[in-house]
Amino acid sequence: MTTGCPLPEAGPETGLHVLKGLARERSLLTALEIMRAEVGPAFRITLPGFQPAVLVGADSNKQIMVSQREHLNFRSETDPVTKLLRHGVLVEDGDAHARLRGHMEPVLLKPQVVHHVPRMLAYTDQVTEAWADGSVRDMLVEMRRLALLIFMGTLVDVEFGPDLERLWRPILRAIKYISPGLWIVLPNMPRFGYQAALDQLDAYLYGLIRQRRAQLAGAPPAETAGTARDLLTQLVRAPEMTDDLIRDQILTMLIAGHDTSTALLAWALHLLSDHPDVMARAVAEVDAVLGRDAPTAANVEHLEYLDAVIKEALRLYPPIHVGNRIVADDTVIAGYEISAGTRLMASIYLTHRDERYWDAPAEFRPARFAREAERPAAFTYVPFGGGPRVCIGATFAQVEAKVVLGRILQRFALAGAGRQVHAYMGATLEPHPGVFLRVRRRRA
Numbered sequence: 009m010t011t012g013c014p015l016p017e018a019g020p021e022t023g024l025h026v027l028k029g030l031a032r033e034r035s036l037l038t039a040l041e042i043m044r045a046e047v048g049p050a051f052r053i054t055l056p057g058f059q060p061a062v063l064v065g066a067d068s069n070k071q072i073m074v075s076q077r078e079h080l081n082f083r084s085e086t087d088p089v090t091k092l093l094r095h096g097v098l099v100e101d102g103d104a105h106a107r108l109r110g111h112m113e114p115v116l117l118k119p120q121v122v123h124h125v126p127r128m129l130a131y132t133d134q135v136t137e138a139w140a141d142g143s144v145r146d147m148l149v150e151m152r153r154l155a156l157l158i159f160m161g162t163l164v165d166v167e168f169g170p171d172l173e174r175l176w177r178p179i180l181r182a183i184k185y186i187s188p189g190l191w192i193v194l195p196n197m198p199r200f201g202y203q204a205a206l207d208q209l210d211a212y213l214y215g216l217i218r219q220r221r222a223q224l225a226g227a228p229p230a231e232t233a234g235t236a237r238d239l240l241t242q243l244v245r246a247p248e249m250t251d252d253l254i255r256d257q258i259l260t261m262l263i264a265g266h267d268t269s270t271a272l273l274a275w276a277l278h279l280l281s282d283h284p285d286v287m288a289r290a291v292a293e294v295d296a297v298l299g300r301d302a303p304t305a306a307n308v309e310h311l312e313y314l315d316a317v318i319k320e321a322l323r324l325y326p327p328i329h330v331g332n333r334i335v336a337d338d339t340v341i342a343g344y345e346i347s348a349g350t351r352l353m354a355s356i357y358l359t360h361r362d363e364r365y366w367d368a369p370a371e372f373r374p375a376r377f378a379r380e381a382e383r384p385a386a387f388t389y390v391p392f393g394g395g396p397r398v399c400i401g402a403t404f405a406q407v408e409a410k411v412v413l414g415r416i417l418q419r420f421a422l423a424g425a426g427r428q429v430h431a432y433m434g435a436t437l438e439p440h441p442g443v444f445l446r447v448r449r450r451r452a
């Protein structure tokens with residue numbers, strides 16, 4: 009191993025600032041921002057039972073995501089994510105990880121994803137039809153409903169509407185189960201109040217797998233060749249995939265694939281309604297490009313300004329704000345010695361707000377991502393991670409965001425309903441307490 013320096017830690021003065029910041033803002037993000045400003049782009053948090061290494065910036069991102077990744081594992085056995093997702097692709101390392109990705113990746117490539125655009129649109133219309141003219145809606149709730157319908161309707165190919173209300177709470181419980189909490193410092197603490205909800209979710213998923221197996225068993229061979237349109241069919245067709253392994257992948261994709269999209273869509277709507285100039289330009293583009301036509305895979309490609317809005321929302325509020333790893337053997341990353349067993353956190357949030365890479369990083373400026381603007385330097389902008397573990401659903405999420413937001417702006421005028429929003433670290437970085445917007449139907 010090459011040698012490096014020990015990770016810096018906060019002195020007593022910074023410790024005091026962190027405590028004051030926490031008391032003032034009640035947000036761990038504030039604590040991280042103070043540490044970054046006062047200690048630097050690499051530091052160790054020194055709380056009792058919680059001493060992760062936090063690394064910020066392009067060099068460390070590249071090393072964690074690509075060049076040093078063989079020294080890092082994704083999850084530990086005690087992590088609730090491992091307990092919930094068991095052998096999901098997001099939990100596995102090495103060959104098992106590569107095999108699982110290999111099964112699912114073909115379904116998520118652009119040529120496959122664009123087939124789902126009509127259904128993305130149909131679900132958007134279904135959800136927004138219920139928005140009474142002039143009413144106030146919480147977009148965090150609305151976008152979760154929509155993201156769930158879209159994920160299940162397209163990538164699992166089931167109508168989720170009839171089960172949505174019944175499974176809403178179990179899904180939220182599953183998300184709460186893996187969200188940061190006291191378990192971080194007490195990894196073996198019992199977690200009460202989750203089992204019934206998780207069992208309900210499992211019963212539903214195993215039922216779907218059995219049904220799909222039965223359907224495919226009766227299908228003619230021509231219908232079971234090539235890449236499937238949806239993940240469940242693709243996985244059921246793979247001979248080595250047991251029901252347990254399929255359950256783990258579908259639950260992984262369900263959680264990773266809808267909670268993130270929910271956050272992105274809600275943040276984008278919040279930022280748009282909070283910046284009337286940006287909103288006006290985005291609406292003008294939607295009117296010019298779509299007119300009265302429905303969004304399609306082809307025409308949403310021309311929503312360039314909306315694309316920049318989405319990218320800038322992902323920069324300011326990356327739904328996955330940190331890449332978590334466990335160091336497998338003593339290593340040096342970005343010049344710092346990090347010993348085996350250390351929890352490593354690649355802070356996407358702090359990298360996206362680092363003054364070394366961004367002018368006025370706290371400002372919402374979609375122009376940074378205009379087509380003619382210089383592209384961000386490698387590993388300074390990583391909303392979907394990078395390297396072999398880059399987000400498998402990145403294309404799906406971006407197409408979905410353009411279809412959903414394009415359709416909403418085409419049909420509704422949105423205005424903030426006067427509630428303050430702050431970033432909350434759940435399983436994803438969410439706008440809390442929600443995004444309350446007044447919705448008015450636009451007249452043709």
Ligand code: HEM
Pocket residue numbers: 097098099109163260261264265266268269272326327328330331332390391392393394396397398399400401402404405
């Ligand atoms: C705005 C939406 C999304 C964002 C911001 C996002 C972000 C990310 C990030 C940053 C990672 C890498 C984490 C790390 O390196 O520690 C990741 C991985 C992953 N994402 Fe996404 N994601 C989004 C949507 C989706 C969707 C739609 C799906 C599924 C359809 C999905 C499934 C996954 C999976 C399974 C992984 C783990 C991949 C692996 O370990 O090989 N994500 N995502």
